[in-house]
Structure formats: structure tokens, C-alpha cells
Amino acid sequence: MHKAEFIRRFHHIQAVALEPDYPLRSKGRPAAVLIPLVDKPDGLHVLLTERAHHLRHHPGQISFPGGAVDPSDASIFDAAIREAQEEIGLPSQNISIVGALPVYRTISGYTITPVVGFVDPDFETKLDANEVASAFDVPLAFLMDRQNHLAHHTHRHGETFPIYFIPWQDRMIWGATAAMLRNLSFYLAE
Template sequence: MTKAEFLNQFHHLRLPHLEPDFPLTKTGRPAAVLIPLIDYGTSLNVLLTERAHHLRHHPGQISFPGGAVEESDNTLFDAAMREADEEIGLPPSHVDIVGVLTRYRTVSGYEIAPVVGFVNPSFELKLDPNEVESAFEVPLAHVLNRKNHLIHKTHLNKRSFPIYFIPWQERMIWGATAAILRNLSHHIHP
């Protein structure tokens, strides 16, 4: 899928199917992540990170650059770009924001705004070892293909909800990251 093909599918007025998220009993803590689409001209890849192994929450989990919205952030876009710069050294000047997907609520109490942006591939990764163990790319076509998505149902407080998985080589993309990619898939391929 090219940038032009992605934009043609992304900008539409139809309401896409959304996967169920975690049913929070109150408003979640605002967070924003960047879905960085590396634009190689003839194809797009998604840049993902592996969270540092020493972190207290979600160590080693595959994620997008992002985190909680801070008081200094004027918008969700600002939060996503600040976090991407801090975590992987992605300067805002290398990102062309496309839009934002529907927010996704997590079991840890966050309400995540997934910001989609095209990334110029000429930037050099500068990983913050306090937050990121590694970074890697996955072809966008792979994560958008729902044949590559696995769903496991789990129960919490007598309620059933899904956990999503997307295998890629020796890694497993799962949880909120996989759910957000699945929602992006529904948005692009309704």
C-alpha cells in the first residue's frame, strides 16, 4: 500500500466497525500514541517499539511511541509528537499528521488517542534506553490484514472482553497496540 492508496482509504465518511475496548467506569486518563507510517514511496511500514525491560508497567511489550497527555501539551497531537521525540528521537519536522482514530480505552485506565502520521524515512532513531529497548518496522499490509489477527477472549469482573494478537516474525504485537492496529484495519478496509 502506498501513501496515496492509504490516504484514499483513510479519508472517508463511513463509520468503520470498532473492536470493543475495556469498559471503564469513569473517564480514562488521556493518552496519545503516534502510529508512525514510514513512507518508502512504493510501500508503507509501521514503526513499533519494544518497551524497556526494566519498566514497572508493560515491560518488553510492543507499543507505539506515546504516553500520557501532560499539562504542557496543548493537543493530543502535541502529546503524541512529544512522546515520539522523547522515546525514539523522531522530530516533529519529519512527521506529516494525517488524522486521529477513535480513542481506545485500556484495562490500565487510559483513553488513548491514536494519531496517524507519515514519517520521512531519513531520520535517525535515537532510542531513550529508559523507555525503549528496541524499535522495528512491520509492513503496513501485514498488520492491516485481519487474517494475521488472533483474538483471545478473557474475563474480568464477570465480563468477557477480547485481547488481540498480531504475530510478526519472532515478535508478538498484542493488547492495546494490536487492538488499535485492528481498528486501523477496519478504518482502511471496512
């Protein structure tokens, strides 16, 4: 899928079914992630990160660049762009925001806004070793194919919640990252 096709599918007026998130009892801490879509000759790819292994929360997990919204951030979009610049060295001028998915609440108490943006591939990643162990990309077409999604159901407080997994080569994309990708797949479905 290339840019024009992505925009045609992403910006529509029909209602989209979403995967259930975690029902927080309070508002949750605002956070933003960037779903960076890199335009390559074979189509769009999603740039993902592997969190540093020494981190206290979610070490080694596959994620999008992002984090908590700071008081200095003018908007949720600015937070996603700032975090991408801090974590992987992605210059803000290389990002064109397309839009955002609905917020996704996590069991860890965050209310995450997934910001979708096209990324000009003309940059060299500069990983912040304190936060990121590696960065890699996956073809968007692979991630959007729900045949590649696995689900496990867990129980908490008498309720059942799905946890999604998307295996890619020697990595496992799972949890909130996989759920947000799954939600994006509903926006792009025809």
C-alpha cells in the same frame, strides 16, 4: 499500500465498526500514541517500539511511541509528537499528521488517542533507553491483513473481552497496540 492509497481509504465518510475497548468506570487518564507510517519503496511500514524490560508497567511489550498527555501539551497531537521525539528521537518536522482514530480505553486506566502520521524516513532513531529497548518496522499491509490477527477471549467482572495478537517474525504485537491496529484495518478496508 502507498500514501495516496492510504489517504483515499482512511478519509471516508462511512461508519466504521471498532473493536470493543475496556469500559472504564471513570474518564481515564488521557494519553496519545503515534502510529508512525514510514514511506518505503515497497509501501508504508509501521514503526513500532519494544518497551524497556526494566519498566514497571508493560515491560518488553510492543507499542507505539506515546504516553500520558502533559499539561504543557497544546493538543493530543502535540502529546503524540512530543512522546515520539522523546522515545525514539523522531523530529517533529519529519511527521505529517493524517488524523486520529477514536479513543481506546485500557484496563490500566488510560484513554488513548491513536494519532496517525506519515513519517519522513530521513532520520536516525535515538532510543531513550529508560523507555525503549528497540525499534523496528512492519509492513502496513501485513498488519492490516486480519488473517494475521489472532484473538483470545478473557473474562472480567462477568464480561468477555477479546485480546488481539499479531505475530511478526520473532515478536508478538498484542493488547491495546494490536487492537488499535485492528481498528485501523477497519478504516482501510474496501
